[in-house]
Structure formats: structure tokens, C-alpha cells
Amino acid sequence: MRRNLRALTPYVYLVPSLVLLGAFTYYPILRSLYVSFFDWNLFSPRPVYAGLANYRYLLQDPTFHLVLRNTLVYVAVTIPVTMALALITAVLLNERLGWLRDVYRVAAFYPTMVPMAAAGMLWVLLLNPSIGLVNHYLGYLGVRRIDWLYDMNWALPAIMLASVWKNYGYFMLIYLAGLQNIPSSLYEAADIEGAGFWHKLRYVTLPLVAPTTVFVFVVAIISSFQVFDLVYVMTQGGPGDRTNVLVYFIYQYAFRFGDWGMASALTVLFVAGLLVVILLVMRMVERRVHYEV
Template sequence: MRTVNQRISPYLYLIPSLILLVAFTYYPILSSVYISLHEWNLFTPEPKFVGFENYTILFGDPLFWRVARNTLVYVAVTIPITMAMALIMAILLNERLGWLRNAYRVAAFYPTMIPMAAAAMLWVWLLNPGIGLINHYLASFGVPRIEWLYNMDWALPAIMMTAIWKNFGYFMLIYLAGLQNLPGELYEAASLEGAGFLHKVRLITLPLLAPTTVFVVVVGIITSFNVFDLVHLMTQGGPGNRTNVLVYYIYQHAFRFADYGMGSALTVVFVVMILAVILVLMRLLERRTHYEV
């Protein structure tokens, strides 16, 4: 009796989350795969099976490759900078700075607390080429006027800047939490051996923070790949699709163009892409990470 109970009870406990996962994750993914094999749009109101045609069209479309490239550039640039800033701030703010420490912590974390829509609109004004504060200050350093969101080359960097400003506080908080857990005796020992601040950071802090870093990387990649709100609010993918990213492209197809087949094909490609990137990174990072201290 007890053994049966023991065998069944874990599954019983899993049922609530299983139901939610099936309803909101597994079923939609499978159904996306199914719809992606159909032509289903305004001209074909009833889904018609077309095999991999949606994928063929997609991979043959230069715009898709531009969107994919924009997304990868966004991920590849924002994550390292966000992480570096978060880590440096966390290490500095973990030092004893007296009452200033909390003030700095609040200052660094505050962008994260602003609603995304408000932050995006704030930056639209800050970045306004004519009357925005950023160009105003840049001009006082003699930097020529930049058209930011109006410009094909500067629009994506401008969005990345906003994202970094908005997100690094969150990762800083996670790093701070990680830092609080590091054993003090190691630092004491290092001090006795005469190690300086930078030595300690390089030889103790960074290696011991590796598990936190894995978490930050994975969460960072997922949030970066999912960037939508900033693009939607600041540029709507423009000018000339230079800020169009995968999730926004999916939204355009599925909701604006009412092309459900293509929207689903894009979703499938997106899921595969994000899983692949995470798998590769986990492999790389896990090899160097030790979870016990």
C-alpha cells in the first residue's frame, strides 16, 4: 500500500502544473506545428494542407533573414553588456559604502520598476532628434546630431540602449543575491594572503558566481529573444524593417496580416532557434560550472 502510494503521489502533485503546461505550452506548440503545415489566411479561410510550403516561402524571403539577423544582433549585443553592467554594479554595491549603498541600489534598480510602456515613451522623447535631451547633451560634447529612431543604422542601437537601461537592474539584483551567499571565510583567507580587491574578484567571486551566471544567461536570452514591447512602442519595426525582430514579425503575420499558417511557421522556427541557442550555451557553461562550493 505504502509503495503504491509512494509511486503515485509524485504524479498527483505534478497534475496541477501539468494541466497548466499542457493547456498553455505543449498544446499551443503542437498546434502551431500543425497549423504551420497549412495555408490559412484571408484568401484561404479554411486551413488547406500544403506540407512545408510556408517554410520554403519563409526561408526564401530576404526579409525573414533580415529579421533573424536583427534579433541575433539584439541578443548578442544586449546580453553581454547588460550582464557586465549588472555584475560590476553588483560587486561595487556589495562593498561597504555606508548609507550611499542603498541609495545607489535603488537608483540602479529603479528603471526595472517603471512599466515598459512608460519607459519606451520616455525614451522616444529622450531620443527625439530635434528636441530630445540625449542629442542636447551630446551636442555640448560636440557630437554631431544623431537621428536615432529615424535612422536605419541607429534605430536598433537606440532600442538596445533602452533595453539595457531597463533590464540591467534586474540582473544586478540576482547577482547581488548570489554575492550574499558567497562564504566570507574565503575572502578573509585571501586577505591574509595579501590578495587585493581585483585578485579576489577574479579568483574567488567570479568562479563562485558561475551558477548565478548560468541562470542570468538563460533568463537573459529568453527575455532578449522575446523583445516585442519596445519595438512595438518605439518604431513598429521601422524604418525599413531595421528594427523588426522575430516576435514582432510573428505578430505582424498572425495578427495584422491574418496569415495564421505563416505566423505558426515563424513561431516554430522561433521556438527551435531559442531552444538550440540555450542548449549550446548550457553545454558550454555547464562544463565550467561547479554547483557546490
């Protein structure tokens, strides 16, 4: 009897977590899948089975195509830029720089403490076409006035700018931790060989921070596909849906148009897409980089 109870202990301890995970992570996915097969919106307040109609509609919807494009452009531009800036800053900060090092580190990292929504507000001011700092300083470089958030072509880059500013400090810190794990004997050996800054960077630093790069990359993918707060605060998806992104699109369908069926179909496509991307990245990486979990 006692033995049997003992054997149950692990499961008992896991109950709270598993119930919550089930209720708010796994059940929601299944539920979205189910609801996505129904017409359930303001015109059809009771769910009516509709097969693949929601998916079929989305696949030929030009707005959805634009939203996908915006999201992919945002991801494809912000991730490399943010990671490169983070790595460069981290490599430079890893040198002996005295007390100024703390100052630089605080200055680069503090945006992590600023809520995305507040960060959006800061950039709405900075990017204001007439009174903002950005246009003013660009003016010195001979750049003509840009209407940023009101311009079809500049609104998305404006949001990407805010995003890089907000995120690179966090990745920089993770890189710094990775750099500090590199044994200094390797650098000493490189010094004896007469390797300069660039050689050490290329043949010691970069290969040895590869596991950190993988980690940062995966975190960046997960977080950048979810961009929402900046869009909500800075542009509400405009002008002309040019900054509308996946999560904002889901939000619109559910909470502005009251279309639960369509919002669920989008949720399913989003979750499935994200998982496929992450699995592909892991696959690709596993062959090249050896890292410990």
C-alpha cells in the same frame, strides 16, 4: 482500496497544473507545427494543406533574414553589455558604502518596476532628435544630431539602449545575491596573501559567481529573444524593418496580415531555435561550472 487511492494522490494534485501546462504550453507547440503545414490566410480562409511551402517561403524571404539578423544583433549586444554593467555595479555595491548604498541600489533597480511599454515611452522622449536629453548631452561631447528612431542605422541601437537601462538592475540584484553567498573567509585569506582589489576580483569573486553568471545568462537569453514591447512602442519595427524582430514579425503575420500558416511556421522555428540555443548553453556550461539546482 485505500492504498490505491493513496497512490493516486500525487497525480490528483498535479492535475490542475498539468491540464493548464498542456493547454497553454505543450498543445500550442504541437498545434503550431500542424498549422505550419497549411495555407491559412486572408486569401485562403480555410486551411489548405501546403506541405513545407511556408518554411520554403520564409527561408528565402529577405525580410525574414533581416528580422533574424536584427534579433541576433540585439541579443548578441544587449546580453554582454547588460551583464557586464550588472556585474560591475554589483561588485561595487558589495563594498561597505553606508546609507548611500540603498540609494544607489534603488536607483539601479527601479527600472524593473517600469513596464517595458512605459520604458519605451520614456526613451521616445529622451531620444527625440530635437527636444530629447540624449542628443543634448551628446552635443556637449561634440556629437552631431542623431535621428535615433528615424535613422536606419541608429534605431536598433536606440532600442538596445532602452533595453540595457531597463534590465541591468534586475541582473545586478541577482549578482548581489550571488556575491553575498561568497564566504568572507576567502576574502580574508586573500587579504593575508596581500591580494589587491583586482586580484581578489579575478581569483575569488569571478570564479565564485560563475553559477550566478550562468543563471543570469540563461534568463537573459530567454528574455532577450522575446523583445517586443519596446519595438511596438518605439518604432513599430521601422524604419524599413530595421528594428523588426522575431516576436514582432510573428505578431505582424498573425495580427496584421492574418496569415496563420506563416505565423505558425515562424513560431515553430522560434521555439525550436530557442530550445537549441538553451541546450547548447547548458551543455557548454555543464563542463565548466559546477552548480547546484
